[in-house]
Amino acid sequence: xxxxxxxxxxxxxxSSSDFEQLxxxxxxxxxxxxxxxxxxPFYAFQADPAEQxxxxxxxxxxxxxxKTAQDEKSKTPRxxxxxxxxxxxxxxxxxxxxxxxxxxxxxxxxxxxDIGYFINPQHGRKGLMSxxxxxxxxxxxxxxxxxxxxxxxxxxxxxxMLQRFNAKVIGIKSxxxxxxxxxxxxxxxxxxxxxxxxxxxxxxxxxxxxxxRDEREKNV
Numbered sequence: 460x461x462x463x464x465x466x467x468x469x470x471x472x473x474s475s476s477d478f479e480q481l482x483x484x485x486x487x488x489x490x491x492x493x494x495x496x497x498x499x500p501f502y503a504f505q506a507d508p509a510e511q512x513x514x515x516x517x518x519x520x521x522x523x524x525x526k527t528a529q530d531e532k533s534k535t536p537r538x539x540x541x542x543x544x545x546x547x548x549x550x551x552x553x554x555x556x557x558x559x560x561x562x563x564x565x566x567x568x569x570x571x572x573d574i575g576y577f578i579n580p581q582h583g584r585k586g587l588m589s590x591x592x593x594x595x596x597x598x599x600x601x602x603x604x605x606x607x608x609x610x611x612x613x614x615x616x617x618x619x620m621l622q623r624f625n626a627k628v629i630g631i632k633s634x635x636x637x638x639x640x641x642x643x644x645x646x647x648x649x650x651x652x653x654x655x656x657x658x659x660x661x662x663x664x665x666x667x668x669x670x671x672r673d674e675r676e677k678n679v
Contacts, residue, residue, distance in 0.1 A: 461540060463594050469545040470555065470591060473528040477543060480551040482521050484579045489517070491580045499614040501554075501577040544578065544591050553578035553588065555595050557606075564630035564644050570607045576620075583616075589623060593656060596624065600649040609642035618643070625651035 463470040473481075485504035492500040493508060500506075503524050506516050528541040544553035556575040564570055574596075578588045599606060608626060610617045626645035633641050 461542060463598075465590070465594060467547055468587060468591050469547070469549060470542050470595065471545065472532060473525055473541060473543045473554075475525060475529075477551050478521055478525060481525070482518060484551070484553065484577070485517055485521060487580050488577055496615075498616060499611045501575070540595075542595070544576075544588070546582065546587075552582045553591075555591060557595060557599060562632075564632050566630060568630055570609070570630070570632075570644055572606050574606060574608050576617075589620060592620070592624075596647070596652055597656070600652055603649065605646055605648045608645045608647060610645065612641055612643055621645050621647070623655060625655045627651070 461470070461472055485501070486508070488498075488504060489500050489506055489508055492498045504517065504520050506513055506520065510516070524541075531537065531539045531541055538559045540557045542555045542557075543551055544555055546552050554575070554577050556573075558573045558575070561572070562570045574592075576588060576592060596606070607629070608621055609632060610621060624647050626647045628643055629646045630644040631641065632644060
């Protein structure tokens with residue numbers, strides 16, 4: 460199991476018991492994306508709250524998300540880590556996903572992996588997601604030299620987050636699996652990421668999490 464404990468947050472695997480809280484968060488994100496400039500809905504939960512069947516559609520999306528997270532844990536080698544972000548009381552407040560499945564940009568350049576994240580709007584703008592992402596990326600870069608990330612051109616808050624990690628623009632995807640919308644492609648190198656960070660201790664469970672690229676090794 461993947462687990463990170465810090466004084467301000469907990470990062471763990473998702474479980475079926477997260478359904479109700481995840482439904483609440485997904486709805487809050489969709490409402491904010493509709494009403495506030497610079498925000499974009501999280502692709503897996505993207506739906507218009509004004510639609511007549513919105514609540515049924517959103518429930519189906521949450522069920523699919525949680526089932527996918529469960530299925531990913533059993534894959535060997537494991538390529539995707541869909542992780543639950545909780546506050547220091549253990550309450551679910553968001554998600555961080557590391558995905559090592561490659562894709563390609565408009566020029567045919569290989570995009571190695573991706574990272575996705577969302578947080579309950581009421582917990583946003585407090586620096587919590589930045590700290591949580593740093594924790595996961597510190598573990599990722601123990602076994603990898605770079606990570607590609609895609610972001611919607613209008614998702615200004617997500618782009619600002621990536622810039623904190625010295626991410627560099629390397630390409631464009633005019634269409635993507637995310638609702639066929641465009642994406643800017645960023646690259647975060649291990650060197651640039653570490654240069655963006657102040658050293659800090661990551662406290663983990665006894666069996667430290669691993670995001671390992673060597674398929675011969677056992678993945679958590």
